[in-house]
Amino acid sequence: MRAIVLVRPKEGILDPQGAAVESALGHLGFAVSGARVGKVVDLEVDAADEAEARTQVEQMCERLLANPLIESYEIELHG
């Protein structure tokens, strides 16, 4: 099963990369605000069903893919 993990800086965490991207977009003439930079991890998970895959990926996020002090995560699963 294909899993897409989105890892984001938590709300309230200073994200200087997001601020730099926002400022650069401003220089290009785009009126944007609230830019935040996170990361995407694509995975192929060996699991019997979606529930098992989700449990596995949640454990991966808690133990390695995200640092819960500073990052939140979202998991998308595709059959």
Next chain:
Amino acid sequence: MIPQPRIGVVMYPGSNDDHDALWALAALDAEAVPVWHDEPELPELDAVVLPGGFSYGDYLRCGAIARFSPATAAVRDFAEAGGLVLGICNGFQVLCEAGLLPGVLLRNESLRFVCRDVRLTVERDDLPFTERCIRGQRLVLPVKHGDGRWFAPPELVAELEANRQVVLRYAEPCNGSVADVAGVCNGRGNVMGLMPHPEHAVDPLLGSADGALILAALVDAARDRTILSI
């Protein structure tokens, strides 16, 4: 004859201050012992240093992968048994990711790599790492990092301040760390991490010898443990 304490320096793939740490510890009269990252057991040691560098390329988050090295697991057991552990720069990041020290180190607020001498204030002089310092003393040590902004949520910062776990603070703007934190210790005081590099400042020829105050205190404390174990 005064025994020479044995202090290990863990070498991860991507560590690059390991040899400076070995050299500095030897210059301060310790027997400096390199420890390879995939060693599941530590040799007989009186203290361990996790050196600076870019272990595992800083992939994912700095220190996040090194935390799973066999040697890191051995260092965790060593620390939990009360052993002295000092993490410098990347070593500090590894200890935070491993949960042996509180907080986390993030990209510098400026997004720039900072590489210069900074002034620091000593907040604790009663730790095995700081007994040669005096509380309130100013030290000058070099920093060189892109991810040195220490962060913890406000409630954790309050708890650490109440427990006096902040050991060193920047005395000038450096990287945007919360509460100007440059170094912290665990609750028990046997594990410490700092972003500045004491191992690059043990000889006045290098611009400052203030790093020797920290490393020599560690050598003293490690020697006391050797004597106790004889």
